[in-house]
Amino acid sequence: MTEQANGLASRVTGQVHVIGAGLLGASVGLGLRARGVDVTLEDVSPTTAALAADYGAGRARSAGEPDPALVVVATPPDVVADAVEGAIRRFPNAVVTDVASVKLAPLHELQRRGLNLDNYVGSHPMAGRERGGAIMARADLFVARPWVVCRDADTSAETLALVEAVALDLGAVLLEMTPEAHDRAVGLVSHLPQVVSSLLAARLVPAEEHAIELAGAGLRDTTRIAASDPELWVQILGANREPVIELLDAFQRDVAAFTDALRAADAPGSKRSIADLLASGTNGVARIPGKHGSAARFASITVLIDDRAGQLASLLTELGELGINMEDLRLEHSPGAQIGFAEIAVLPEVAERAVADLQSRGWRTL
Template identity: 45%
Template sequence: MRTALVIGTGLIGTSAALALAARGVTVHLSDHDPDRARTAAALGAGTDEPPAGPVDLAIVAVPPAHVAATLADAMRRGAARGYIDVASVKQGPRRDLEAQGCDLSTYIGTHPMAGKEKSGPLAGTADLFEGRPWVLTPTRDSDTEVFNLALELIALCRAVPVVMDADAHDRAVALVSHTPQLVSSLVAARLEEADETAVRLCGQGIRDVTRIAASEPRMWVEILSANPGPVADVLSSVAADLDETVRSLRALQSADQDKRQGGAEGVEDVLRRGNAGRVRVPGKHGSAPTAYETVTVLISDQPGQLARIFADAGAAGVNIEDVRIEHATGQQAGRVQLTVQPSAVEGLTRTLTERGWSLRP
């Protein structure tokens, strides 16, 4: 691939353009808002000048409701040898293209499983897709050359290709992406009218659960409007679990010992099923689930503290797999939770203690 056209310079489009431009591909940027394309170009994602002729690959990175129309327009103009989109739903856009009589041999639906709660070109990064799954949904009509171009794009973005049926993809993202967004928003909505005293007690748990609730509502309305059935099916199952959990919690208030026992068993059941589901979540870079250990370090709210911890961990020869920071309410202090391989815990703990860090269980 030598040339590409990115149509839509939001988070995903700009990130893909940055990755391609960094690896020598000439990238042309287009957006319904010229200022967004100019911003992406200024970030080094390519040029906002139109290409002189057909490019190798056109990447359509617009909201799901506009994918088909944008693709159809690009195809009619002969903008590229091959076309892909990166929308988070796959079956709807393909049906719309078929209805418009487009030649689908030059098109493959794709979806990079990466993102942020922030949007727009300024949120884009060249490493957004590294190690992340990138789904392709080819059909028997898909041209091999276009499939290879899509694979090359994924390789240049350092993502991991995953081939799926479009319907299976839409059901999968309803479970692992779209429903979590709604559940996060539902929990965060409880905070809107909460007493200020309660809000001040927010810890890492509520921050973890509500992080993606900061996402742009209009963008998510468009995504959910393109995949409402599968999302509603998952939420219906979640609602059934919620109803059963509410009944179990009410039973714990009963004066009847048997009812209390039944309530405790009901709550334990959902917690245990949650444990079992969480274990199946892939580890870093999509690898098989890995059991990690956590080393918790008390730090003061001063410049350079995190850098010192990472440097000391490096001196111990320990790779930090993940890190979380929990701030102590009302205090100029916090806790850093370092996630490491179990075999690294002893050496890291010893080194940090020797270097004056205060560890917590």
């Protein structure tokens, strides 16, 4: 069980109101409710709001309730400035934050409107799923994920503390950045990959059927995010145009350079150029932290099992008897070899004891 499930106290003092009850808003609600925070919800779609409430992400606000301590705006990017303005006007005493994936454009828009932004600070949790909607919400969506807070010199300590309390309650890792640095960073790690993945997948449209039949894991992985909602991405890319254009121009030059090297592959040094460009990719991948979002949070134990159905059930029963809670489970098996591995995620503090206990009961661990 994670901290949330243990009913740990919240760092958030006061009520939290969530505007926009989609994937992010409902996940914020679910996670804070698990900490005992009083969460209210609204959405332009009453159906979405009701669904999120049924799911346990919060309740509707009643007429005449006092202002919430914090408003979290979790609407689509193209209406985030409007929603933040609305929140500032409706709840003048509340701290307001938003979780939109671009930070500079909405800030400029709010400044242009001449609003008092003393109680506003933009933020961005780096979490999401392929499919959106309240139904996909998870209390642990933000666990071990970065949560960027874009404070400026005017942001008061109280405002900052409240937004950071929410991020920490939800298990996220806090990062402070300027809106400019944030937008350049997400351009590189999120928006460029999105465009590249979409354009790569678009090459499949005119392809012959027999060619697509050869598709493997490499193609599936590189194009997975291309299945995302085009309308949402038009908004995001439009809001972060300058950094994305700069990145796309640089990427296009790289593609041209690579193609030239391949075209000249028989010329002296060309094979070396190709290898160097590919090796840069290997070096780039090596910079990406942790393979799994949960990597920082859980330790992994690998147990050998020789007959999957029966042995795995016994293993899980014995883990229960030993009082070891399993946070996640992944199977790796080779039917031909009659041997499988169960990779079990546990809290780091129990990992050593778990291995010793399992070994003493005759389990083989790696």
